[in-house]
Amino acid sequence: MPSQRDASPELQAAMDECREKVNKTLARLLPDTDLPEERIYDAMRYGTMNGGKRLRPFMVVQSAMLFGVDEMRARRAAAALELLHSYSLIHDDLPAMDNSDLRRGKPSTHKEFDEATAILAGDGLLTYAFEILTEPETHEDPRVRCELVNALAKASGPNGMVGGQMLDLIGETEEFDFGTISRMQRMKTGRLMAFACEAGAILGKASETNRKALRNYAYDLGFAFQVTDDILDVESDSDVIGKPANQDSEAGKSTFVSTLGKEQAKQRAEMIVQQANRHLRVFDKRADLLRELASYVLERRA
Amino acid sequence: MPSQRDASPELQAAMDECREKVNKTLARLLPDTDLPEERIYDAMRYGTMNGGKRLRPFMVVQSAMLFGVDEMRARRAAAALELLHSYSLIHDDLPAMDNSDLRRGKPSTHKEFDEATAILAGDGLLTYAFEILTEPETHEDPRVRCELVNALAKASGPNGMVGGQMLDLIGETEEFDFGTISRMQRMKTGRLMAFACEAGAILGKASETNRKALRNYAYDLGFAFQVTDDILDVESDSDVIGKPANQDSEAGKSTFVSTLGKEQAKQRAEMIVQQANRHLRVFDKRADLLRELASYVLERRA
Numbered sequence: 001m002p003s004q005r006d007a008s009p010e011l012q013a014a015m016d017e018c019r020e021k022v023n024k025t026l027a028r029l030l031p032d033t034d035l036p037e038e039r040i041y042d043a044m045r046y047g048t049m050n051g052g053k054r055l056r057p058f059m060v061v062q063s064a065m066l067f068g069v070d071e072m073r074a075r076r077a078a079a080a081l082e083l084l085h086s087y088s089l090i091h092d093d094l095p096a097m098d099n100s101d102l103r104r105g106k107p108s109t110h111k112e113f114d115e116a117t118a119i120l121a122g123d124g125l126l127t128y129a130f131e132i133l134t135e136p137e138t139h140e141d142p143r144v145r146c147e148l149v150n151a152l153a154k155a156s157g158p159n160g161m162v163g164g165q166m167l168d169l170i171g172e173t174e175e176f177d178f179g180t181i182s183r184m185q186r187m188k189t190g191r192l193m194a195f196a197c198e199a200g201a202i203l204g205k206a207s208e209t210n211r212k213a214l215r216n217y218a219y220d221l222g223f224a225f226q227v228t229d230d231i232l233d234v235e236s237d238s239d240v241i242g243k244p245a246n247q248d249s250e251a252g253k254s255t256f257v258s259t260l261g262k263e264q265a266k267q268r269a270e271m272i273v274q275q276a277n278r279h280l281r282v283f284d285k286r287a288d289l290l291r292e293l294a295s296y297v298l299e300r301r302a
Numbered sequence: 303m304p305s306q307r308d309a310s311p312e313l314q315a316a317m318d319e320c321r322e323k324v325n326k327t328l329a330r331l332l333p334d335t336d337l338p339e340e341r342i343y344d345a346m347r348y349g350t351m352n353g354g355k356r357l358r359p360f361m362v363v364q365s366a367m368l369f370g371v372d373e374m375r376a377r378r379a380a381a382a383l384e385l386l387h388s389y390s391l392i393h394d395d396l397p398a399m400d401n402s403d404l405r406r407g408k409p410s411t412h413k414e415f416d417e418a419t420a421i422l423a424g425d426g427l428l429t430y431a432f433e434i435l436t437e438p439e440t441h442e443d444p445r446v447r448c449e450l451v452n453a454l455a456k457a458s459g460p461n462g463m464v465g466g467q468m469l470d471l472i473g474e475t476e477e478f479d480f481g482t483i484s485r486m487q488r489m490k491t492g493r494l495m496a497f498a499c500e501a502g503a504i505l506g507k508a509s510e511t512n513r514k515a516l517r518n519y520a521y522d523l524g525f526a527f528q529v530t531d532d533i534l535d536v537e538s539d540s541d542v543i544g545k546p547a548n549q550d551s552e553a554g555k556s557t558f559v560s561t562l563g564k565e566q567a568k569q570r571a572e573m574i575v576q577q578a579n580r581h582l583r584v585f586d587k588r589a590d591l592l593r594e595l596a597s598y599v600l601e602r603r604a
Contacts, residue, residue: 036482038490040460040468091425096417115398116471119421123393125462130432131455134448142445146436149451153433158342158426169418180338187339212400227513 007296014289018061018078019054025079025232029132030107039113043121044128047109048086055297057082059221060237062290063214066283067204073139077148077199080132085192086123090118092165126156147202154279155195164188168253176254185226185256186219193222197290200302213282217290220276225297231262232300273298309598316591317360325351325526327381331434341415345423346430350388357599359384361498361523364514364592368585369506374440379450379501382434386458387494389427391418396469428458441505449504457497466490470555478556486556487528488521493555495524499592515584519592522578527599529571532557533564534602575600 007015030045032038057078064074092110093100094115110118132138133148154160164187167176171184174178183241201211234257256265273294280287332347334340356550359380366376387487395402395410396417412420434440435450456462467490469478473486499520503513536559558567575596582589 127459134452142448158428263597
């Protein structure tokens with residue numbers, strides 16, 4: 001087992017820069033209002049501007065750079081994806097779902113506001129993400145904009161993230177085999193990560209080969225991310241991961257750790273990360289930060 | 303006050319035919335599965351195939367017909383809108399929101415399934431609606447598909463339906479003036495109805511004048527619809543409207559009836575319906591069913 005370490009200075013610097021720029025784009029997309037319904041905007045902003053790593057936006061921007069996509073456009077698509085990701089976290093935290101009072105060390109949106117506001121803020125963010133993607137500022141070609149919406153909807157709908165979340169809940173009362181847990185994790189996290197890299201390829205009108213390579217890389221990366229999440233859930237204390245530890249195991253959920261054991265789960269994650277990077281062989285060294293990202297996901301501590 | 307009456311035979315026949323055809327499209331879009339996560343599809347179908355009047359789909363199809371749009375395509379866009387409308391009903395009924403156990407005389411989705419499943423089914427329907435609109439089967443021109451998504455997202459997001467829902471909840475604890483109630487109702491219902499007719503114009507690549515006329519007609523119609531909803535809430539018993547009566551007034555919500563009184567609210571609704579129909583002047587007799595629909599909305603009993 002490799003020792004846990006931080007990202008390399010290059011990767012860290014690139015992620016930091018991307019995070020700052022995407023945060024600015026997000027802040028611009030979620031402005032203050034003094035409308036009578038401002039509470040929903042406050043909650044949408046609260047659930048989004050929450051110190052997230054902006055991993056998915058980084059993947060969009062890095063993939064888009066491979067095809068010379070204008071950075072402003074890549075960041076807009078990246079921000080839309082992050083809004084959608086934020087919606088999923090707000091709804092996941094709800095009492096009827098994972099019932100998490102904390103998210104990244106702060107009260108989750110329904111604790112800071114209330115349940116109804118959190119439900120609506122999530123709905124609002126999801127809807128707004130699609131609005132942003134269909135604006136000409138995201139790309140001048142409506143075919144590209146349509147493809148972005150279609151791919152994101154497929155990745156995040158019942159056939160993707162939301163279906164995976166359903167499986168996750170079913171797993172609280174049913175014991176899953178390895179195949180079903182894999183299905184769940186790939187739907188829950190893999191599909192949306194796959195979209196992150198695919199979005200860069202769509203924006204750059206990349207060849208089908210390149211698009212597929214990026215999608216497969218990110219799909220595997222998302223899978224590895226979820227396996228390490230399970231490991232972190234049993235290994236860490238809540239101060240480090242910013243949410244209650246042992247949450248999944250206490251909820252009686254089937255996880256990779258509960259099925260494979262911790263050591264086998266770690267080995268599996270390493271294998272998947274190697275597999276992820278093999279998909280990047282079609283790209284030259286401009287994909288090096290994506291290659292490094294895979295190791296970072298494996299060895300992250302939170 | 304006009305006596306309450308049913309729709310004319312022509313309108314009724316056209317609405318019945320449209321409802322049947324749209325229901326078939328919806329059933330095709332929401333097929334049975336035997337996937338491990340089939341529960342979410344079951345809930346999505348349950349929340350959609352619920353005996354609804356399919357008023358919004360009728361508006362899409364009638365508007366599209368004014369511009370000679372292929373009926374299959376109009377029905378696809380209509381079905382997408384109805385999926386989105388169904389999501390909003392599922393989320394509105396949740397305990398944290400309106401806490402309604404009944405919807406059209408049957409257990410609401412979170413009662414038939416559970417809260418978590420209802421939240422996810424709503425999220426799934428919302429996402430799926432956008433997926434459908436971006437498929438080439440909806441329209442061969444990606445610019446048209448993009449416009450549909452953009453207009454629907456604007457109508458249903460924080461600046462539209464979801465924002466109106468937020469206002470509605472704020473209204474449980476704050477007393478609203480006439481202006482704020484109007485804003486709430488127009489956002490909650492008007493914007494999505496406006497999209498229904500606008501969708502027909504977008505599909506038919508109508509002129510800006512015609513598109514605006516239809517949008518304004520439907521926006522007013524939606525407003526009148528909501529005012530009559532408030533009236534029905536205090537007038538009917540739950541058997542007729544299929545949900546608990548006096549729900550809003552018991553929740554202490556500001557409504558048109560609570561602000562204007564019942565008789566003034568009725569007069570206001572009539573005025574708005576006349577205004578709605580004035581927008582249709584640019585169209586010939588092919589818009590007659592839409593004209594009739596306005597009276598039907600005013601005089602409906604449920």
